Amino acid sequence: MSVQARNELVSLLQFSDATQKPDILDPSKTNTLLIQMLLDVAHRCPRPILITALRTDHPTFDGGPGTHGHTQGFAFDGWTATGGDPGVADLLRALAASPYVWTVGAGGAAKNFLSGITFPNDGNFIFFMDNNQDHVHAQAGNLNGQGLR
Numbered sequence: 001m002s003v004q005a006r007n008e009l010v011s012l013l014q015f016s017d018a019t020q021k022p023d024i025l026d027p028s029k030t031n032t033l034l035i036q037m038l039l040d041v042a043h044r045c046p047r048p049i050l051i052t053a054l055r056t057d058h059p060t061f062d063g064g065p066g067t068h069g070h071t072q073g074f075a076f077d078g079w080t081a082t083g084g085d086p087g088v089a090d091l092l093r094a095l096a097a098s099p100y101v102w103t104v105g106a107g108g109a110a111k112n113f114l115s116g117i118t119f120p121n122d123g124n125f126i127f128f129m130d131n132n133q134d135h136v137h138a139q140a141g142n143l144n145g146q147g148l149r
C-alpha cells in the first residue's frame with residue numbers, strides 16, 4: 001500500500017492513542033492488508049471510525065489466528081466516533097460487507113448491536129464474541145495471506 005494510501009487512511013480515522021497514527025504510516029508496524037481493509041471499511045462506514053487499539057498500544061501480545069493479530073500489524077480494535085454505542089452497528093455492517101475482512105470479534109456493548117448483521121459464511125471468515133471491553137476487533141487477510149474473498 002502506497003504512502004498516499006496510508007496518508008488517506010489517517011485522514012479518515014480518529015485516534016485514541018498517540019502511537020496509532022505513526023503505526024498506520026509505518027509499513028514496518030502495520031501490514032498492507034490491514035491498510036487495505038481499513039481504507040475499504042472507512043469508506044463503507046457512514047460514521048468516522050475511532051481506533052481504540054492498534055499495534056504499539058495494544059495491551060497484550062496478540063498472535064491472532066494465522067499470526068495475523070495486533071502484534072504482527074494485521075488487526076485493529078475500534079468503535080464509531082459518533083452515534084454513541086448504537087453507532088457501532090454501522091461499523092459492524094461495514095466490516096461484514098468488506099471483502100478484505102477475515103476475522104471480527106464483538107466486545108462489550110458491541111454484542112448488543114449484532115441483530116440484522118450477516119457476516120460472510122464462506123468457511124474462511126471467523127466471527128467471535130470477544131471480551132467485555134467495548135470494542136470491535138477486526139483482522140485482515142486469511143491463512144493464505146490473501147486479503148480477498
Ligand SMILES: [Zn+2]
Pocket residue numbers: 070075076077136137138
Ligand atoms: Zn483486537
